[in-house]
Amino acid sequence: MSNDSLQLKDKNIIVGITGSIAAYKAATLTRLLIKQGAKVKVVMTPLAKEFITPVTMATLSQNTVLSDFFNYDDGAWNSHVDLGLWADLFLLAPASANTMAKMAHGICDNLLLTTYLSVRCPAMIAPAMDMDMFQHPATQANIEILKQRGNSFVEPETGELASGLIGKGRMEEPEKITEEVIRFFQSKKKLQGKQYLVTAGPTNEKIDPVRFIGNHSSGKMGYALAEELANQGAEVELVSGSVTMEPKHPNIHLHNVTTAAEMFELSKKLFPTCNGAIMAAAVADYTIENTANEKIKRQKGQPITLTLTPTKDIAEHLGKIKKDSQVLVGFALETTNEEENALKKLRNKNLDFIVLNSLRDSGAGFNTDTNKISILDANGEKTTFPLKSKYEVAKDIVLYMTEK
Numbered sequence: 001m002s003n004d005s006l007q008l009k010d011k012n013i014i015v016g017i018t019g020s021i022a023a024y025k026a027a028t029l030t031r032l033l034i035k036q037g038a039k040v041k042v043v044m045t046p047l048a049k050e051f052i053t054p055v056t057m058a059t060l061s062q063n064t065v066l067s068d069f070f071n072y073d074d075g076a077w078n079s080h081v082d083l084g085l086w087a088d089l090f091l092l093a094p095a096s097a098n099t100m101a102k103m104a105h106g107i108c109d110n111l112l113l114t115t116y117l118s119v120r121c122p123a124m125i126a127p128a129m130d131m132d133m134f135q136h137p138a139t140q141a142n143i144e145i146l147k148q149r150g151n152s153f154v155e156p157e158t159g160e161l162a163s164g165l166i167g168k169g170r171m172e173e174p175e176k177i178t179e180e181v182i183r184f185f186q187s188k189k190k191l192q193g194k195q196y197l198v199t200a201g202p203t204n205e206k207i208d209p210v211r212f213i214g215n216h217s218s219g220k221m222g223y224a225l226a227e228e229l230a231n232q233g234a235e236v237e238l239v240s241g242s243v244t245m246e247p248k249h250p251n252i253h254l255h256n257v258t259t260a261a262e263m264f265e266l267s268k269k270l271f272p273t274c275n276g277a278i279m280a281a282a283v284a285d286y287t288i289e290n291t292a293n294e295k296i297k298r299q300k301g302q303p304i305t306l307t308l309t310p311t312k313d314i315a316e317h318l319g320k321i322k323k324d325s326q327v328l329v330g331f332a333l334e335t336t337n338e339e340e341n342a343l344k345k346l347r348n349k350n351l352d353f354i355v356l357n358s359l360r361d362s363g364a365g366f367n368t369d370t371n372k373i374s375i376l377d378a379n380g381e382k383t384t385f386p387l388k389s390k391y392e393v394a395k396d397i398v399l400y401m402t403e404k
């Protein structure tokens with residue numbers, strides 16, 4: 001293999017190893033990464049050394065293995081900060097339930113954990129554990145926290161486990177993890193230097209100082225899209241309605257709005273310099289014509305009438321000012337005649353493609369951690385995806401957008 005064809009040439013990768021029977025696979029993984037031109041430094045938890053020796057990992061990585069905060073022979077400090085600055089990727093394989101729990105909650109009682117908190121590069125995590133430990137709500141909650149912070153995961157396989165049980169928990173094979181690492185660096189480059197607008201969350205239309213008309217959008221879908229675009233190197237302008245989430249990635253620039261009118265003005269202002277926009281927000285179609293300045297008092301037994309007027313359609317406006325070089329992606333949230341309605345929206349708003357999610361699919365739509373989507377393009381061609389976490393769905397949408 002010539003040097004130029006090495007897929008990980010000049011990439012600095014920290015391989016983190018935790019106490020798991022799958023630690024032996026870290027040896028092959030390290031060899032494969034180095035074969036592809038990567039420079040590897042290994043950090044092990046104290047327990048990991050019971051499963052594979054530092055001598056093996058030092059030989060294979062061609063570097064000293066780090067495990068303690070300082071060298072016991074001469075007192076030299078092992079700087080997790082320098083290590084953090086050096087790395088292009090922090091690859092944790094295998095990742096035990098214990099270490100992931102500590103990572104999710106900021107505990108750093110060993111060098112591997114202080115390194116994780118210090119790195120400025122993305123982290124990729126390959127869990128390995130028994131199936132019951134993997135499925136436990138505590139582990140799943142920790143994985144969710146780590147995903148929300150932009151860490152990517154190499155899902156464990158289903159198969160025979162060290163315990164003899166059969167289930168999901170086996171660390172993915174080193175060859176597959178190496179492919180993921182290569183894909184990560186390739187896709188990261190793909191959106192470097194690009195800028196995207198993402199709308200997310202609900203809009204709230206004020207009735208009076210204490211009440212509003214809103215909807216059930218949590219922002220999860222839009223924030224996952226923003227994280228995915230940022231993970232791939234893009235700068236993201238995230239125009240968000242009121243949600244309880246916060247973006248984690250430094251490339252995401254958050255613009256908070258409340259009403260559909262505010263979302264319209266900001267999106268209109270930000271879109272012209274962007275390479276594209278993904279409209280995941282649940283925007284109110286109607287707003288209150290005359291907002292009351294004082295709290296509307298209850299009149300016993302008397303109905304009240306609110307007059308609603310249509311809001312401006314943000315996606316439709318962006319569709320009108322869109323240049324050929326820009327991509328515009330809409331969402332369609334439907335309950336009936338899903339495809340027909342989605343295609344109408346795609347055409348009326350001049351979208352390049354539309355992501356259809358239906359409230360008839362369980363686990364899809366508002367406020368869930370998962371979504372089930374189909375993508376329809378301007379030719380009416382349809383690509384369907386199974387139910388997945390919103391982070392995985394975001395990956396599918398961004399991949400579709402960048403490969404079109």
Ligand code: PMT
Pocket residue numbers: 199200201216217218219220221222260279280281282283284285311312313314315316329330331332333334345357365366367368
């Ligand atoms: O936030 P979550 O809880 O994770 O839920 C995700 C979601 C269900 C909100 C998301 O997946 C989704 O479907 N977003 C679009 C919801 C919606 O308003 O759909 P729609 O079919 O009414 O609108 C069609 C498209 O036009 C959407 O891209 C919408 O953002 C856009 N629109 C609508 C009205 C308007 N005034 N301006 C717009 O830009």
